[in-house]
Amino acid sequence: xxxxxxxxxxxxxxxxxxxxxxxxxxxxxxxxxxxxxxxxxxxxxxxxxxxxxxxxxxxxxxxxxxxxxxxxxxxxxxxxxxxxxxxxxxxxxxxxxxxxxxxxxxxxxxxxxxxxxxxxxxxxxxxxxxxxxxxxxxxxxxxxxxxxxxxxxxxxxxxxxxxxxxxxxxxxxxxxxxxxxxxxxxxxxxxxxxxxxxxxxxxxxxxxxxxxxxxxxxxxxxxxxxxxxxxxxxxxxxxxxxxxxxxxxxxxxxxxxxxxxxxxxxxxxxxxxxxxxxxxxxxxxxxxxxxxxxxxxxxxxxxxxxxxxxxxxxxxxxxxxxxxxxxxxxxxxxxxxxxxxxxxxxxxxxxxxxxxxxxxxxxxxxxxxxxxxxxxxxxxxxxxxxxxxxxxxxxxxxxxxxxxxxxxxxxxxxxxxxxxxxxxxxxxxxxxxxxxxxxxxxxxxxxxxxxxxxxxxxxxxxxxxxxxxxxxxxxxxxxxxxxxxxxxxxx
Numbered sequence: 001x002x003x004x005x006x007x008x009x010x011x012x013x014x015x016x017x018x019x020x021x022x023x024x025x026x027x028x029x030x031x032x033x034x035x036x037x038x039x040x041x042x043x044x045x046x047x048x049x050x051x052x053x054x055x056x057x058x059x060x061x062x063x064x065x066x067x068x069x070x071x072x073x074x075x076x077x078x079x080x081x082x083x084x085x086x087x088x089x090x091x092x093x094x095x096x097x098x099x100x101x102x103x104x105x106x107x108x109x110x111x112x113x114x115x116x117x118x119x120x121x122x123x124x125x126x127x128x129x130x131x132x133x134x135x136x137x138x139x140x141x142x143x144x145x146x147x148x149x150x151x152x153x154x155x156x157x158x159x160x161x162x163x164x165x166x167x168x169x170x171x172x173x174x175x176x177x178x179x180x181x182x183x184x185x186x187x188x189x190x191x192x193x194x195x196x197x198x199x200x201x202x203x204x205x206x207x208x209x210x211x212x213x214x215x216x217x218x219x220x221x222x223x224x225x226x227x228x229x230x231x232x233x234x235x236x237x238x239x240x241x242x243x244x245x246x247x248x249x250x251x252x253x254x255x256x257x258x259x260x261x262x263x264x265x266x267x268x269x270x271x272x273x274x275x276x277x278x279x280x281x282x283x284x285x286x287x288x289x290x291x292x293x294x295x296x297x298x299x300x301x302x303x304x305x306x307x308x309x310x311x312x313x314x315x316x317x318x319x320x321x322x323x324x325x326x327x328x329x330x331x332x333x334x335x336x337x338x339x340x341x342x343x344x345x346x347x348x349x350x351x352x353x354x355x356x357x358x359x360x361x362x363x364x365x366x367x368x369x370x371x372x373x374x375x376x377x378x379x380x381x382x383x384x385x386x387x388x389x390x391x392x393x394x395x396x397x398x399x400x401x402x403x404x405x406x407x408x409x410x411x412x413x414x415x416x417x418x419x420x421x422x423x424x425x426x427x428x429x430x431x432x433x434x435x436x437x438x439x440x441x442x443x444x445x446x447x448x449x450x451x452x453x454x455x456x457x458x459x460x461x462x463x464x465x466x467x468x469x470x471x472x473x474x475x476x477x478x479x480x481x482x483x484x485x486x487x488x489x490x491x
Contacts, residue, residue: 015190016051019178020059026169027402027452028176029137034062035176036135038126039088039095041067041080041199044141046087047187048179050196052139053091064094066129070118071101073202080199087196096129115209127413130174134425142167142177145184148233149214156210160302161244166237170402173453174413183230245404249361251284256365259289261372266329266336267293271313274335282309288358292369293337294325295355295409339369354409354443362398362476366407370444373480375407375458380475387468387475394456396466398474401450407458409443416454417464428457435460448478 023029035052039045052063067084069077081097088095100121102114126138147166154163169180179187191198222229254277262268267289274282283305290300290308300308304323312319312328312335319330327338360366366375380387380395387395414428432442446458456462458480468475 013051013054013190013193015047015179015182015186016054018182019048019051020055022169022178022181023059023176028170028178029061029139031060033137034064034133034135035137035139036126036130036133037063037065037093037139038122038141039065039067039084040141040201041084042141042201043187043191043198044143044146044179044184046196046198047190048139048141049087049091049093050194051178051190053093062135064096064129064133064135066096066098066126068122068125069097069099070121071099072114072118076202080201083197083199094133096133098125098129100125131413131415131427136425137176138174140175140177141179143179143182143184143187144230144234145215145219147180147237148219148230149211151233151237152214152218153210158302161240161247164237165241165244166234168241170451172411173449173451181234245359247281247284248359249364251281251288252359252361252364252366254281254285255288255367256374256376259367261367262336264336264338266338267367267369269335269337271330271333271335274313279309282313286313289337290323290326290328291356292358292367293339295339295369300324300326354411355407355446357406357408357449360405360407360448362403362405368407368446368480371446373446375446375448376479376481377405378477380477384468384472384475388477388479391459392481393477393479394462395468396455396462396476396478397468397472398476399472400466401452401455403476404451405455406449407446408449410445410447410457414447414454416457416461419462419464419467421464423464428454431457431461446480 029035037045037049037052039049049063049065052061055061056063065084065088067081069081071077073080085095085097102117102121129135130138151164151166154166157163167177167180169177219229226232258270258273260268269285269289274285277285283302286305286308287300290305300323308321308323308328312321312330315330317330317332321328322340325340327340329336329338355369358366358368360375360377363378365377368375379398389395410428410432412429415425416428416431417423417425418431428447432445437445445460447454448456448458450466453465454463455466456478458478
């Protein structure tokens with residue numbers, strides 16, 4: 001990446017300087033990255049595309065664009081596509097246009113709202129396009145106003161700290177939001193300065209959707225009390241995101257010390273130790289353990305966690321409650337959590353349900369429900385040249401990734417740079433095919449992930465980008481061991 005002085009000379013507008021600074025401080029993207037920008041034609045996405053196009057040479061990044069025509073607004077949608085095509089041609093940005101006609105009912109998934117269908121289709125199209133052109137990051141144009149609206153939506157729904165942490169600047173090491181601290185007013189001022197036109201989506205003015213009512217009715221009213229309410233809510237999201245992460249880390253450490261896997265496929269939580277925790281942490285432990293066992297993408301609701309605490313944890317021995325794929329039972333001084341859906345078998349291969357992201361801090365232990373293994377992480381205190389490497393243990397340069405890790409099952413679109421392939425990029429799905437791992441077993445393989453990407457396909461291959469080199473100063477190790485071995489403190 002260019003030096004600070006070179007960037008300063010190359011970048012003339014404060015919004016572009018902000019994007020460059022945000023990319024560095026939040027590790028959104030770096031030299032050599034290929035960014036695919038989602039461009040609707042609205043002001044936010046046009047500002048983002050223009051800023052990244054202006055930064056491309058100085059920061060040595062590649063920029064491409066994707067526009068999706070949902071066919072929901074007839075000629076207006078078609079004109080949006082033509083507008084984006086003309087702008088990308090002027091900027092010299094390669095453009096992919098994809099039409100997903102959601103006006104046809106058969107193209108919508110049953111049970112989802114139109115907005116949810118559009119969102120699902122958008123992310124699927126972005127992942128397909130990124131994979132096709134080899135983009136390493138997908139850039140989205142969410143602004144500080146979007147963040148404020150999101151916080152208010154979750155606040156009205158009674159969300160906890162996780163919901164109020166809002167939109168994340170970096171998600172899954174793939175999606176980046178460089179404008180998340182930039183107000184919509186600053187976006188419009190930037191477009192005016194650059195002489196850039198944009199499209200206005202007429203559906204954004206309809207009071208049918210909650211977000212539109214928050215944008216056009218609630219936020220303007222709140223600005224009468226605090227003109228800087230958007231900045232205040234954005235700051236609140238940053239604070240709550242850090243605090244939510246801190247509480248999650250404490251829960252991760254507690255689970256590593258107290259929770260164990262039993263031979264009857266249950267996860268066992270010691271009741272007395274759980275009740276010694278503050279109620280806020282009790283809820284988090286219950287939600288985390290149930291999520292790990294059920295393997296869903298989201299933990300149980302606040303109400304479900306409260307019901308488990310009230311009816312089972314504080315109830316009499318023998319109490320039972322089933323919630324979201326998990327069955328919770330009190331057996332004397334133990335709380336046992338069983339998966340409601342048994343592991344099935346097909347053609348002799350174990351078929352495992354995928355597990356969503358389980359937070360994993362440095363110096364923590366994460367239970368992996370499909371196999372009963374645990375993944376244990378920590379800093380290496382020995383000599384760098386003696387850092388352990390093996391099938392069941394891996395070492396990483398601690399300064400090459402953000403220490404907000406998670407362990408999860410593989411996901412469609414996952415890519416990594418397998419060690420031993422000279423840094424070449426490979427789809428995880430293709431890697432599994434290469435090693436002839438049966439499809440039914442793939443969800444049972446834990447994947448250690450940082451915001452910057454996959455660190456380790458646990459037990460198989462590490463990522464070349466995070467390897468230990470002669471210039472490494474600090475090392476993080478990750479080890480996968482059977483649950484029983486870990487509890488005895490061996491190996």
